[in-house]
Amino acid sequence: MTDDREATSDETLCRRIAARDDAAFDLLVARYQGRAYRLAWSLLRNAEDARDASQEAFIRVWEAAERFRGDARFSTWFYRILVNVCLDHKRRGRWWARLVTRDAHRDADESLVERHPAPEPDPGDQVSEAQRMTRLWDAVHRLSAQQRAAVILYAQEHLTTAQIAEILRVAEPTVRVHLHRAVAALRKELAP
Amino acid sequence: MTPERSDDLTPAEREILARAAAAAPPPPEPRWGEYRAQLRARLDAHRSAGARLHRWWARPAPIALSFGLATAVLLFVLQPVDRRPDLAGLDDAVLGAQLPLLEHYRVVERLDLLEDFDVIRQLDRLSSREG
Numbered sequence: 001m002t003d004d005r006e007a008t009s010d011e012t013l014c015r016r017i018a019a020r021d022d023a024a025f026d027l028l029v030a031r032y033q034g035r036a037y038r039l040a041w042s043l044l045r046n047a048e049d050a051r052d053a054s055q056e057a058f059i060r061v062w063e064a065a066e067r068f069r070g071d072a073r074f075s076t077w078f079y080r081i082l083v084n085v086c087l088d089h090k091r092r093g094r095w096w097a098r099l100v101t102r103d104a105h106r107d108a109d110e111s112l113v114e115r116h117p118a119p120e121p122d123p124g125d126q127v128s129e130a131q132r133m134t135r136l137w138d139a140v141h142r143l144s145a146q147q148r149a150a151v152i153l154y155a156q157e158h159l160t161t162a163q164i165a166e167i168l169r170v171a172e173p174t175v176r177v178h179l180h181r182a183v184a185a186l187r188k189e190l191a192p
Numbered sequence: 193m194t195p196e197r198s199d200d201l202t203p204a205e206r207e208i209l210a211r212a213a214a215a216a217p218p219p220p221e222p223r224w225g226e227y228r229a230q231l232r233a234r235l236d237a238h239r240s241a242g243a244r245l246h247r248w249w250a251r252p253a254p255i256a257l258s259f260g261l262a263t264a265v266l267l268f269v270l271q272p273v274d275r276r277p278d279l280a281g282l283d284d285a286v287l288g289a290q291l292p293l294l295e296h297y298r299v300v301e302r303l304d305l306l307e308d309f310d311v312i313r314q315l316d317r318l319s320s321r322e323g
Contacts, residue, residue: 025235029228037227041219051222055231059238137215155213176200183205186212 010074018065029058032075035157036082042152043086045141053089057082072166079153080167087145132190139189143182146170150178 008027016024036057041050060081068077140148146168153159153167161179165172201209293300 026228029231033224033227037222038219042216047220047222050219051227051230055227055234058231059235062235062238133211133215136212137217140212140215151209151212152216155209156216179201179209180205182212183201183208186208190208190211 010078011068011070014061014065014068014074014077015070017062018068025058025062028061032058032078036078039079039082039152039157040086042156043083043149044089049089053085054082056089057085060085076163076166079157079159079163080169083149083153083167087149090145135189136186139186140182143185144178147178147182147185150175151182154179 010028010031013024013028017028033054036054037050040053040057041047044050044053057078061078064081068074140151143151149168150164153164154161159167161172161175164175168175
């Protein structure tokens with residue numbers, strides 16, 4: 001049983017990918033596709049970009065698998081690749097595309113009202129809570145790229161500050177500063 | 193959120209971050225079969241591009257050409273600046289070729305003198321023309 005688990009551990013699959021094992025690659029993709037896409041979507045806020053970036057990250061895993069030393073967990077290494085791809089994607093811009101799709105985003109954001117029903121039975125409270133959530137989500141996207149990545153990795157992916165530091169290639173205190181600043185910015189949005 | 197995480201965030205701050213994460217709407221779910229097929233196609237394209245590049249490099253002519261060009265550029269770049277051909281050097285070479293004329297310096301000097309005599313002889317004519 002333990003041997004089976006060992007044989008299909010992320011790290012073992014990565015070593016098999018380094019030896020150009022297609023089946024191992026497919027298995028790893030199936031295992032990480034949901035997480036990769038969701039994280040990319042949270043960072044890029046665009047379905048097409050998220051699909052593109054998460055696929056690009058898998059291709060980079062294929063390319064760089066032999067350089068995976070195994071001294072960190074595979075997930076940390078993979079998140080680092082993915083976050084870098086997403087930040088590069090964001091930096092590259094495609095500002096004209098964003099101009100075109102801005103209205104679509106606005107529509108998607110407005111639909112959050114339906115996606116976040118508040119537990120209160122009062123419909124008025126429900127709407128205001130949903131609006132607050134929308135404002136909060138918008139505020140996350142107004143954070144700097146590093147702060148946003150830190151918040152999403154911490155709160156959504158449940159990683160530790162040490163893991164986030166490794167992914168973002170910064171010191172752990174820097175991650176804490178990012179989180180504190182993000183909290184300060186988000187607190188303003190939650191103020192009544 | 194795992195409570196054992198060692199960070200210096202207060203429970204209230206963690207709560208704010210948790211709410212921020214909860215504020216994220218669910219992403220539009222892709223069709224995973226299509227997603228994997230697209231990824232497979234991209235990977236195959238990537239591999240064949242890599243293979244094409246590898247085949248190109250495997251040919252002797254492009255290798256020789258590339259190395260020749262790279263060597264020429266490298267030699268030029270690595271050459272000391274004072275040894276690179278420049279216009280000042282060319283000028284020096286031209287002047288150097290005229291050095292044997294110095295052997296006939298006295299003759300040249302006399303020719304200059306004769307020229308001066310000629311000017312002196314014609315001074316009267318020049319002044320009368322101006323006057």
